[in-house]
Amino acid sequence: YLEQQNESHMEQYSGVNISNSMFPLPTNVCRVQQWDSEEPVPRAELLAGVAGTRGLLCLLSDRIDREVLDAAGPDLKVISTLSVGFDHLALDEIKKRGIRVGYTPDVLTDATAELTVALLLSACRRLPEAAEQVKSGGWTTWKPLWMCGYGLSDSTVGIIGLGRIVPLTRLAEESDFVVVTCALTPATQGMCNKDFFGRMKKTSVFVNTSRGAVVNQEDLYDALAHGRIAAAGLDVTTPEPLPTDHPLLSLKNCVILPHIGSATYATRSTMAVLAANNLLAGLRGEPMPHELKL
Numbered sequence: 630y631l632e633q634q635n636e637s638h639m640e641q642y643s644g645v646n647i648s649n650s651m652f653p654l655p656t657n658v659c660r661v662q663q664w665d666s667e668e669p670v671p672r673a674e675l676l677a678g679v680a681g682t683r684g685l686l687c688l689l690s691d692r693i694d695r696e697v698l699d700a701a702g703p704d705l706k707v708i709s710t711l712s713v714g715f716d717h718l719a720l721d722e723i724k725k726r727g728i729r730v731g732y733t734p735d736v737l738t739d740a741t742a743e744l745t746v747a748l749l750l751s752a753c754r755r756l757p758e759a760a761e762q763v764k765s766g767g768w769t770t771w772k773p774l775w776m777c778g779y780g781l782s783d784s785t786v787g788i789i790g791l792g793r794i795v796p797l798t799r800l801a802e803e804s805d806f807v808v809v810t811c812a813l814t815p816a817t818q819g820m821c822n823k824d825f826f827g828r829m830k831k832t833s834v835f836v837n838t839s840r841g842a843v844v845n846q847e848d849l850y851d852a853l854a855h856g857r858i859a860a861a862g863l864d865v866t867t868p869e870p871l872p873t874d875h876p877l878l879s880l881k882n883c884v885i886l887p888h889i890g891s892a893t894y895a896t897r898s899t900m901a902v903l904a905a906n907n908l909l910a911g912l913r914g915e916p917m918p919h920e921l922k923l
């Protein structure tokens with residue numbers, strides 16, 4: 630990853646000891662203790678390792694709650710997450726303890742927007758289902774209505790997460806495509822539920838690239854299974870990973886991806902550098918490039 634960083638990012642790190650980590654933390658400025666694996670750090674390991682640290686760099690798969698904060702102790706001054714989302718952080722507790730939080734907005738916007746469009750088109754034009762037909766021998770000839778879906782032309786796309794401009798019920802009723810990009814907060818949890826899907830058009834397509842918990846997944850399953858909406862594309866689910874025997878995976882009209890919204894080499898590399906810069910600025914008591922307002 631590090632080799633793909635652009636020059637301007639590298640300059641901020643002259644004198645950095647680049648290890649095999651994707652996070653370029655300068656070992657001449659701070660002592661770095663690292664879980665050196667792409668697998669999530671085991672909880673016990675995290676609780677033990679965090680004791681006495683001043684800074685913590687975490688992923689969205691690490692739940693940073695009261696237990697972790699207690700295990701860290703009073704020296705912990707800054708948390709830097711490699712994500713734009715922050716629903717895995719116990720913000721009330723963090724704020725109470727005067728800990729600062731850095732995150733990675735903006736730099737993943739394009740990659741996530743691209744993935745959202747790709748997922749939307751995959752769902753409405755039935756790409757995984759159609760590709761499967763080629764492999765299985767289901768493709769026998771060209772047929773006028775075979776593998777038909779819904780196109781984007783002349784459609785209305787409702788995006789939840791551009792601000793609360795449109796009432797949710799009206800957005801559901803008027804959109805041919807509903808795209809969810811908002812943050813998961815107590816206000817958005819379970820927001821897309823039976824009533825919401827019931828208001829959507831039968832020919833409409835639902836796409837979620839924010840957080841799984843914004844959706845009531847059982848209600849979504851019912852809507853898809855009973856044809857109350859046409860299709861769905863999900864990059865996020867509850868839980869993650871989704872068990873391979875989950876009912877949603879049995880539906881032909883549901884395309885599910887493994888939370889890869891920001892997954893381009895360039896974007897993940899830029900996120901890593903930003904997360905490292907946030908952490909260092911926090912440790913030095915300086916303004917962070919991207920600090921969450923608590």
Ligand code: GLV
Pocket residue numbers: 689711712713714715737839890891
């Ligand atoms: C991705 O889901 C992120 O929060 O960065």
Ligand code: GLV
Pocket residue numbers: none
């Ligand atoms: C499609 O390939 C067409 O010729 O209509």
